[in-house]
Amino acid sequence: MGIQAEAVWDAGDTGCGELLLELRARLSGLRPGQVFELITRDLGAPADIPAWCRLTGHTLVSQEHPVYRIRRKES
Amino acid sequence: MANRFCVSLTHAKDNSDKATVAFVVANAALGSGKETLVFLSVEAVRLSQPGYADDIREEGFAPLRELMENFAKGGGTIYVCSPCFKKRKLDENRLVPGAAIVGGAKLVEFLSDGSPCVSY
Numbered sequence: 322m323g324i325q326a327e328a329v330w331d332a333g334d335t336g337c338g339e340l341l342l343e344l345r346a347r348l349s350g351l352r353p354g355q356v357f358e359l360i361t362r363d364l365g366a367p368a369d370i371p372a373w374c375r376l377t378g379h380t381l382v383s384q385e386h387p388v389y390r391i392r393r394k395e396s
Numbered sequence: 397m398a399n400r401f402c403v404s405l406t407h408a409k410d411n412s413d414k415a416t417v418a419f420v421v422a423n424a425a426l427g428s429g430k431e432t433l434v435f436l437s438v439e440a441v442r443l444s445q446p447g448y449a450d451d452i453r454e455e456g457f458a459p460l461r462e463l464m465e466n467f468a469k470g471g472g473t474i475y476v477c478s479p480c481f482k483k484r485k486l487d488e489n490r491l492v493p494g495a496a497i498v499g500g501a502k503l504v505e506f507l508s509d510g511s512p513c514v515s516y
Binding site: 337338339340341342343344345346373376377 | 419420421422423424425426427428429430457458463466467470
């Protein structure tokens with residue numbers, strides 16, 4: 322996989338608002354530049370997680386559903 | 397891109413599916429970094445009362461009470477339509493966290509910066 326994640330969260334089949342609100346909280350606990358690994362089997366995730374990253378400024382490092390690696394933004 | 401997002405909800409137990417999805421979407425907006433408002437009017441004002449949402453649970457979704465609590469904890473704002481509230485003779489001294497009774501001007505003010513609004 323290459324990149325080592327600082328934290329991992331298996332969100333099961335959680336998606337949409339329930340997922341994003343919790344994801345925001347978990348990302349805020351990381352330092353800028355650290356990578357978070359999200360696992361979600363939600364059917365909307367392949368479209369939703371990239372959109373969320375564009376909205377929030379975090380970087381989607383890799384996307385291999387159901388595994389998403391997100392690098393926390395600098396500020 | 398506007399930094400605000402509004403969800404307008406007019407249903408409660410008369411359409412618990414819409415009430416639930418409204419808060420799921422609101423939480424998506426909040427989780428995406430938007431200053432998020434849920435505007436409760438018509439029947440939805442009943443959701444401003446503690447305990448009212450306790451038995452609303454749609455299959456495939458978290459319980460509505462939990463969605464509302466997470467929304468408030470995450471910094472979301474809930475505006476409650478004043479005339480709708482008064483019409484139903486609800487208790488203004490008992491409001492769920494994050495809720496405030498307002499007139500239409502507050503909604504207009506929030507939307508005036510170009511905030512999008514979705515309605516349920």
